[in-house]
Amino acid sequence: MDIVYGGSFNPPTVAHFMIAQRVMTLYSDYDFYFLPTGHAYSKTGLVDDYHRVRMLKLLCRRLGERAHVSIIETLERTFTGTYYSLKHFCDPMFVLGADNLIGIESWVRYPDVIIENKFIVIPRDDINLDCLFKHNLLLSEYQKNFTILDVGNLTISSSQFRNTKDNKYLLPEVAQYIKENNLYKE
Numbered sequence: 001m002d003i004v005y006g007g008s009f010n011p012p013t014v015a016h017f018m019i020a021q022r023v024m025t026l027y028s029d030y031d032f033y034f035l036p037t038g039h040a041y042s043k044t045g046l047v048d049d050y051h052r053v054r055m056l057k058l059l060c061r062r063l064g065e066r067a068h069v070s071i072i073e074t075l076e077r078t079f080t081g082t083y084y085s086l087k088h089f090c091d092p093m094f095v096l097g098a099d100n101l102i103g104i105e106s107w108v109r110y111p112d113v114i115i116e117n118k119f120i121v122i123p124r125d126d127i128n129l130d131c132l133f134k135h136n137l138l139l140s141e142y143q144k145n146f147t148i149l150d151v152g153n154l155t156i157s158s159s160q161f162r163n164t165k166d167n168k169y170l171l172p173e174v175a176q177y178i179k180e181n182n183l184y185k186e
Contacts, residue, residue, distance in 0.1 A: 081108025
């Protein structure tokens with residue numbers, strides 16, 4: 001069985017690392033995969049896929065041999081939707097922030113993506129998950145497919161680093177990689 005943590009990781013932060021560490025501790029029999037979004041996904045301002053994959057590999061070194069980076073949405077192929085990406089994994093559980101759960105109705109192959117998969121939702125941005133599940137009929141019906149995982153008050157985001165360039169949001173090796181490769185310069 002696999003845990004798949006999707007996101008842009010632009011750049012990967014201390015919060016991404018802490019979430020991965022917590023999930024890997026709780027699901028110790030699972031392999032863990034970061035699944036960075038590729039440029040084909042409609043998100044502006046992404047640093048090149050190559051660099052985001054390399055930075056995630058630095059996190060994996062710290063997380064141990066069960067941690068991997070999947071490049072199926074970046075260097076290997078174009079983005080066709082999380083639904084199809086998850087088909088490449090063994091009985092996957094997909095990790096996502098509550099902010100991404102809000103827009104799940106716009107995902108490729110919605111509602112099948114909810115019906116056919118399991119999710120680990122990380123609370124974020126004071127989003128009321130009880131209200132979200134209550135007011136979305138499909139989420140309510142398939143709530144058993146969702147595990148809410150409280151990882152504490154992680155208020156760190158990639159955009160905070162991009163806006164401030166403050167290395168306190170990054171692991172030291174990621175900060176060094178960014179410096180050496182002149183990334184996130186205005």
